[in-house]
Amino acid sequence: xxxxxxxxxxxxxxxxxxxxxxxTYAHPAVRIAFSITxxxxxxxxxxxxxxxxxxxxxxxxxxxxxFRPWFYRIVVNAAKRLSRHTTRTLPLDLDTHDKxxxxxxxPDEAAVEADEIKLLWQAVANLDETHRVPLVLRYFVQLSExxxxxALGIPTGTVKSRLHTARKTLHDRIxxxxxxxxxxxxxxxxxxxxxx
Amino acid sequence: MDDDKxxxxxxxGFGKVxxxxxxxxxxxVEADRLAWNGIPARSSFWSRLRIDxxxxxxxxxxxxxxxxGFTAYRIAHPEKVPAGRNHxxxxxxxxxxxxxxxxxxxxxxxxxxxxxxVAVFFTCTGDTLPATPRAVLRDASVKDEELRTAxxxxxxxxxxxxxxxxxxxxxxxxxxxMLNSVTxxxxxxxxxxxxxxxxxxxxxxxxxxxxxxxELNRTVFQFDEIEEVQFQFDGSCDAFFQWLxxxxxxxxxxxxx
Numbered sequence: 001x002x003x004x005x006x007x008x009x010x011x012x013x014x015x016x017x018x019x020x021x022x023x024t025y026a027h028p029a030v031r032i033a034f035s036i037t038x039x040x041x042x043x044x045x046x047x048x049x050x051x052x053x054x055x056x057x058x059x060x061x062x063x064x065x066x067f068r069p070w071f072y073r074i075v076v077n078a079a080k081r082l083s084r085h086t087t088r089t090l091p092l093d094l095d096t097h098d099k100x101x102x103x104x105x106x107p108d109e110a111a112v113e114a115d116e117i118k119l120l121w122q123a124v125a126n127l128d129e130t131h132r133v134p135l136v137l138r139y140f141v142q143l144s145e146x147x148x149x150x151a152l153g154i155p156t157g158t159v160k161s162r163l164h165t166a167r168k169t170l171h172d173r174i175x176x177x178x179x180x181x182x183x184x185x186x187x188x189x190x191x192x193x194x195x196x
Numbered sequence: 197m198d199d200d201k202x203x204x205x206x207x208x209g210f211g212k213v214x215x216x217x218x219x220x221x222x223x224x225v226e227a228d229r230l231a232w233n234g235i236p237a238r239s240s241f242w243s244r245l246r247i248d249x250x251x252x253x254x255x256x257x258x259x260x261x262x263x264x265g266f267t268a269y270r271i272a273h274p275e276k277v278p279a280g281r282n283h284x285x286x287x288x289x290x291x292x293x294x295x296x297x298x299x300x301x302x303x304x305x306x307x308x309x310x311x312x313x314v315a316v317f318f319t320c321t322g323d324t325l326p327a328t329p330r331a332v333l334r335d336a337s338v339k340d341e342e343l344r345t346a347x348x349x350x351x352x353x354x355x356x357x358x359x360x361x362x363x364x365x366x367x368x369x370x371x372x373x374m375l376n377s378v379t380x381x382x383x384x385x386x387x388x389x390x391x392x393x394x395x396x397x398x399x400x401x402x403x404x405x406x407x408x409x410x411e412l413n414r415t416v417f418q419f420d421e422i423e424e425v426q427f428q429f430d431g432s433c434d435a436f437f438q439w440l441x442x443x444x445x446x447x448x449x450x451x452x453x
Contacts, residue, residue, distance in 0.1 A: 015224075015227075018223070018224070018227065019220070022220050022223065026215045026219065026220070027214065027215060030213060030214065030215045030219075031210045031213050034210065034213045035210075040213055040216075043213070044215060044216060044219050047215065047219065047223075048219065048222055048223050048226060051223045051227070052223065052226055052227055055227050077438060077441070080434075080435075080438055081438070084391075084432075084435055116201060117201060117204050117205045117208055118205075118208075120201055120202060120204075120205035121205040121206075121208055121209040124202075124205060124206065124209060125209070130434075135202070135206075136206060139199065139202045139203050139206055140203070140206040140207070140210065152443075153441070153442065153443055154443055167202070170202065
């Protein structure tokens with residue numbers, strides 16, 4: 001409700017609405033952009049550009065409730081445009097620039113699971129952008145498939161297909177990385193699309 | 197387990213990715229500079245106009261006087277001003293000031309242009325949007341390269357005579373060197389451009405994209421052997437269509453014949 005209110009206030013030109021929308025959306029937006037650009041600095045540029053675009057175009061948004069996918073679409077397009085000439089991939093190595101932080105992994109988490117999560121991150125980072133972005137929007141930003149379709153400007157069926165392919169790729173890569181010379185890793189039991 | 201672990205992996209991977217503390221302020225500064233049009237951000241008339249120096253004020257005065265003088269000249273001498281000239285990326289339908297030009301005679305190309313000729317399709321200034329592009333002819337000296345020749349001519353835009361007739365296009369002399377390559381394999385053409393986005397800012401609007409694609413597609417699909425076409429920027433179909441606010445699409449000839 002407050003989000004819709006903020007959008008309506010922005011449509012009326014109330015600048016304080018920008019602060020409210022920034023508080024709600026800046027974190028996920030930067031992370032979505034980072035998943036495309038591989039650089040925090042470029043991701044922030046994309047988010048800055050997106051907010052400016054929002055201010056310029058908010059009058060064209062008819063339904064304030066549709067703000068979320070509309071905004072994320074602007075973020076995705078800005079990130080793609082800015083990263084076009086500086087192709088980067090997500091960092092695989094935890095000690096590199098823009099490094100991911102695995103220190104938040106609960107201390108009681110089993111070492112095996114921690115390894116699996118690291119492998120999963122590397123597999124995510126190795127996904128091509130076409131599959132990585134829907135995955136981030138679905139699992140990290142918690143958008144519905146319909147909202148992802150609106151954010152990426154593609155049919156819902158394509159979103160489902162890309163998510164399925166992304167999950168399958170993750171499983172295949174992890175299963176491959178964990179395959180023991182004789183016995184198969186427990187991860188081999190994980191099949192695409194199955195719930196654990 | 198699957199979904200939970202994916203979420204955990206993403207949370208771990210993005211753990212240190214946060215907006216920097218100054219980002220909101222940067223956005224506000226940029227918004228003040230660029231985006232809050234029509235919303236009073238400053239108290240005085242002069243600050244809203246952003247005229248910060250006497251020199252800038254003088255330059256603006258000179259420009260206004262020049263504009264008034266030129267307009268007066270055009271009113272007094274309408275026949276001496278070329279009409280319908282457009283060498284930039286102004287959208288079709290917005291250039292026909294002054295005496296109305298003869299309206300784009302164009303040529304009929306069915307069933308095919310004469311041997312040694314290829315058709316190039318541009319938009320007619322006077323046509324109601326969305327306009328169907330009309331054909332003009334260009335010489336194509338090597339038969340195997342007819343498609344390449346047609347596209348090389350298309351990206352040059354209408355010539356002066358054609359512009360005087362009322363033809364217009366997003367393509368112009370500024371885009372003459374923007375065609376990278378044309379390859380045809382088994383009925384599918386792949387047309388690769390340099391990044392046109394900086395030369396054609398306005399073409400990425402919905403109407404502009406439609407007009408641009410109609411000119412491209414009509415030019416490509418005049419050749420019966422071409423069944424599909426894919427456009428790309430420097431090898432990326434995604435980049436081309438993202439510029440047009442869409443996603444990578446292979447276009448079928450059936451929609452344009």
